[in-house]
Amino acid sequence: MVRKSFSELLRRPGPVVLVGAHTGLGAKLAEEAGFHGVWASGLEISASCCIADANILTVSENLGFADRINESCAIPVLCDCDNGYGDAKNVAAMARKYEQHRMAGICIADNPFPKPNSFYGKGLQLEDSAVFSGKIRSARSVTGPDFLVVARTEALIQGRGIEDALDRANAYADAGAGAVLIHSKKKDADEILEFASRWRGTVPLVAVPTT
Numbered sequence: 001m002v003r004k005s006f007s008e009l010l011r012r013p014g015p016v017v018l019v020g021a022h023t024g025l026g027a028k029l030a031e032e033a034g035f036h037g038v039w040a041s042g043l044e045i046s047a048s049c050c051i052a053d054a055n056i057l058t059v060s061e062n063l064g065f066a067d068r069i070n071e072s073c074a075i076p077v078l079c080d081c082d083n084g085y086g087d088a089k090n091v092a093a094m095a096r097k098y099e100q101h102r103m104a105g106i107c108i109a110d111n112p113f114p115k116p117n118s119f120y121g122k123g124l125q126l127e128d129s130a131v132f133s134g135k136i137r138s139a140r141s142v143t144g145p146d147f148l149v150v151a152r153t154e155a156l157i158q159g160r161g162i163e164d165a166l167d168r169a170n171a172y173a174d175a176g177a178g179a180v181l182i183h184s185k186k187k188d189a190d191e192i193l194e195f196a197s198r199w200r201g202t203v204p205l206v207a208v209p210t211t
Helices: 006-010 024-032 042-048 059-071 088-100 129-141 161-174 190-198
Strands: 018-021 037-040 077-080 105-109 148-153 179-182 205-207
Touching: 006 148, 018 024, 018 042, 024 037, 024 059, 037 059, 042 059, 042 077, 059 077, 059 088, 088 105, 088 129, 105 129, 129 148, 129 161, 148 161, 161 179, 161 190, 179 190, 190 205
Parallel strands: 018 037, 037 077, 077 105, 105 148, 148 179, 179 205
Antiparallel strands: none
């Protein structure tokens, strides 16, 4: 079976649905259950090693898990790469390596390195949006057109509000992100639905479950 790219999936009507995995078996079960792709979850991978989701594992360690996931299924794998493991140069090196290993894409977030888990604390520092936009451009400069770079903003998670989240998301799309990930700590979907209703960007939105 030929592995589809995310760019191909995103051209089809309706949502593209991924499920998290941290093992090859989990990825194979996701494929057999009919999911469109796999999210190589940083939280799951860290938890499987009994360590905190706080940039403790290296790029190579996370890529090792992603390799096993990718080798076990024929659906595209989107890799949770936290904040890119450093500055723009680190992001470029990481993105190039993930593409060389045949991953379908990466997701990087606008929190600083090293990061806390998204759901730990509130009002924590985020990366300056111009600096993070530079990371996106850096990743795009070394990868091909079918490699998906998803920009994740933690603005709602850190209580910065819809306006800041929209400003950041637009900046990241302008910098070349192929999709924007938005999520929330709320127990209902209202904040996400408001963001989506006001989104005028030209790239798709990615949503993950709230608490």
